[in-house]
Amino acid sequence: MTKEFYSNGKLLLTGEYAILDGAKGLALPTKFGQSLTLLGSDSENFVWNSLDESDNIWFSSEFSKKDLKTIHTSDREVAYRLSQILIEAKKINPSFLQHSTDFYSAEAKATFPRDWGLGTSSTLIANIATWAEINPYQLLEATFGGSGYDIACATHNTAITYRRNGFEPIVERVVFDPNFKDQLFFVYLNQKKNSRDAINSYRNLDFNKEKLILEIDEITDQIIMCEHLKDFELLLNEHETILSKTLQIPTVKNSLFSDYNGTIKSLGAWGGDFILATGTATDMSYFNNKGYNTILPFPEMIL
Structure with a gap:
């Protein structure tokens, strides 16, 4: 059997x-x-x-x-x-x-x-x-x-x-199938982040949790309804800024990719695994040139 x-x-x-x-x-x-x-x-x-x-x-x-x-x-x-x-x-x-x-x-x-x-x-x-x-x-x-x-x-x-x-x-x-998904790419940062360590570090921070929850909830709702890439990028940047202030660490874009023209967002524990990058397929050569060669377009990654 x-x-x-x-x-x-x-x-x-x-x-x-x-x-x-x-x-x-x-x-x-x-x-x-x-x-x-x-x-x-x-x-x-x-x-x-x-x-x-x-x-x-x-x-x-x-x-x-x-x-x-x-x-x-x-x-x-x-x-x-x-x-x-x-x-x-x-x-x-x-x-x-x-x-x-x-x-x-x-x-x-x-x-x-x-x-x-x-x-x-x-x-x-x-x-x-x-x-x-x-x-x-x-x-x-x-x-x-x-x-x-x-x-x-x-x-x-x-x-x-x-x-x-x-x-x-x-x-x-929910339905999340943005009409700009051909401009969304997942880039692997060449290292796995230990989620348990990241959680423990977060637990030791002192901040207004209620305020953070309200802000993130609002961004989540807006992202689901987003129809334009520029609006989507603004929301991702806002999310990154809020978490950067909360975690008291720089965003992944500021620390690794400050000269990239598109928007970059961490996914999950900051500092490892995948990031989301907006741009064209040609723009992804930026990451290749920096040694980040695992890059998956949205349709290849997401169900």
Whole structure:
């Protein structure tokens, strides 16, 4: 018997950081994601393999079916985290993996490079939660933590607005298909940002959270309705300025691309992963010349 689950990757267009405190963010599921395939197995142990976008195994492990402890593994740290996720899933649903016959040989495969930051962890959480028949937001809170918008992207095939609300967040499907999408590009900054470190830094800041939430909510609503690129760029710049003042760090444009003619916006944790850049395909040579060679047009990235 075979079971297969799939979850979408994610990008957060508005609300980064502020979404942790209840701001409404505009989130975009990506065409990239991660599958989890479960195959019937006669093995005495629970075997898990994780494959990258080129079908190469980057992680493998065997766990005891009795207590999910690691027996053999290629990476002790990853094996421990995976074991803890499965154990937490069992705590939420005690009937999950209750019998040895409930186990399979598991194969997780991402369709994007892991250092892109599109949701290796969130897609894993969403897939395991579906397998275990539990609330994915509850499993996220018990393991990695975070706002949960990435979990919402994992299970939706259209743009969404997301607002935290315990284990039952407020998620609304929206249409975000701008007529200027041919002038929107996603540029990878050649480094993955640790979201947990970024969240901890944000938590230590002192600022007016209510004011920030109101400002971000208004920008999010306006961006969804935006029909002209210039208006869209003004809203992105306003969003960047507000977050820059809140975080007390310069925008990515001021720090890395001050001479770029178009608009640039951070996506998610500042300082890594992808940015959104406006401009033409020809304009993207600016980033190529600076060594940023992973550039995806909007239609190639977003569902």
